[in-house]
Amino acid sequence: MNTEGLVEVVLPGKVEPEGLEIRHGAVPVAGPGQVVIRMEATGVSFAEQQMRRGRYYDQPAFPFVPGYDLVGTVLATGEGVEPGLAGTRVAALVKVGGWASHVIVDAADVVEVPQGVGAAEAETVVVNGITAWQMLHRRARVRAGQTILVHGANGGVGSVLVQLARAAGVKVIGTASARHHDALRERGVVPVDYRTEDVAARVRALAPGGVDAVFDHVGGRGLVGSWRLLAPGGTLVSYGSASTRDDEGSKQWPVLKLLGRVWLWNALPNRRRAYFFNVWSGRALTRNRFRARLRADLTQVFAALQRGDVTAQIAAQLPLTRVADAVRLAESGTVAGKVVLTP
Numbered sequence: 001m002n003t004e005g006l007v008e009v010v011l012p013g014k015v016e017p018e019g020l021e022i023r024h025g026a027v028p029v030a031g032p033g034q035v036v037i038r039m040e041a042t043g044v045s046f047a048e049q050q051m052r053r054g055r056y057y058d059q060p061a062f063p064f065v066p067g068y069d070l071v072g073t074v075l076a077t078g079e080g081v082e083p084g085l086a087g088t089r090v091a092a093l094v095k096v097g098g099w100a101s102h103v104i105v106d107a108a109d110v111v112e113v114p115q116g117v118g119a120a121e122a123e124t125v126v127v128n129g130i131t132a133w134q135m136l137h138r139r140a141r142v143r144a145g146q147t148i149l150v151h152g153a154n155g156g157v158g159s160v161l162v163q164l165a166r167a168a169g170v171k172v173i174g175t176a177s178a179r180h181h182d183a184l185r186e187r188g189v190v191p192v193d194y195r196t197e198d199v200a201a202r203v204r205a206l207a208p209g210g211v212d213a214v215f216d217h218v219g220g221r222g223l224v225g226s227w228r229l230l231a232p233g234g235t236l237v238s239y240g241s242a243s244t245r246d247d248e249g250s251k252q253w254p255v256l257k258l259l260g261r262v263w264l265w266n267a268l269p270n271r272r273r274a275y276f277f278n279v280w281s282g283r284a285l286t287r288n289r290f291r292a293r294l295r296a297d298l299t300q301v302f303a304a305l306q307r308g309d310v311t312a313q314i315a316a317q318l319p320l321t322r323v324a325d326a327v328r329l330a331e332s333g334t335v336a337g338k339v340v341l342t343p
Helices: 046-052 119-123 127-139 156-167 178-186 199-206 222-228 253-267 287-307 320-331
Strands: 006-010 021-025 034-044 069-077 089-093 102-106 110-112 147-150 171-175 189-192 211-216 230-238 273-276 314-319 338-342
Touching: 006 320, 021 320, 034 089, 034 119, 034 320, 046 320, 069 102, 069 119, 089 119, 089 287, 110 287, 119 287, 119 314, 119 338, 127 156, 127 230, 127 287, 147 156, 156 171, 156 211, 156 287, 171 199, 178 189, 189 199, 199 222, 211 222, 222 230, 222 253, 253 273, 314 320, 320 338
Parallel strands: 147 171, 147 211, 171 189, 211 230, 230 273, 314 338
Antiparallel strands: 006 021, 034 069, 034 102, 034 338, 069 089, 089 110
């Protein structure tokens, strides 16, 4: 007899973290091709911070359950799903819906978590790990001996990116505030303080010919500076617009402006490339290819975690019912790593 109930967090509209609502209900039932995952860990990512302000460019209409990704155990399988999947620990990238004790996911979208990797550990590298891996290896295609610049090298994506890059034999320059510099040096990263140093001058001193790739999560005007630091043949990968988080006005406009600039740069005959990275691109056109790539890449990231090439950074673990505290903590800018929510 299953006596469990569903607990989920609802974002009712543009609210302060305290305005998030806890809702109780019945555990959902898996339909054909689906599984029900009993959530063991989900996280607060930058996407939810934007969604809470109504600033994420393709968020659903309010009210909805946020939660970009999750890790948990398959509780039940629907018709047409391999029954042996029940009891397996899996990860899933869902964009919304993860902040719940039980989540329905298409069986084709789950990726098995290897033995010996904990749920909270695995959670720190789902969206962050996929993003980092694909930007590094599929977009910029970095090679051993190259030099890259990572903005926000201590952030959720940045910290995984620098570790994967170092494991691939790449030299890394990373921007971060001074308090994170010792941790970055331990990882073999050359740190630059974006608050007190002239980043461009410092990077030029370290890489006189320019860098082979720049990974920029800030967007806005800083992108031009990032572009100018590229060596011939270099790649700029922009993967966010953190600089516009608290802006008012259109949430599409910063993205469109960015895409226009990227298009223009790519049209110029200067052998450099710019990309605006979105983990979901290609999903609508070739769903099976998208899933296969996601599975392959996340499996690589989990293997890197198992080998110790990547260390999971858990900033804090809080129960779902304390989601307001978790969001406040994630948005405070005082923590390194991922704020993880547990049932």
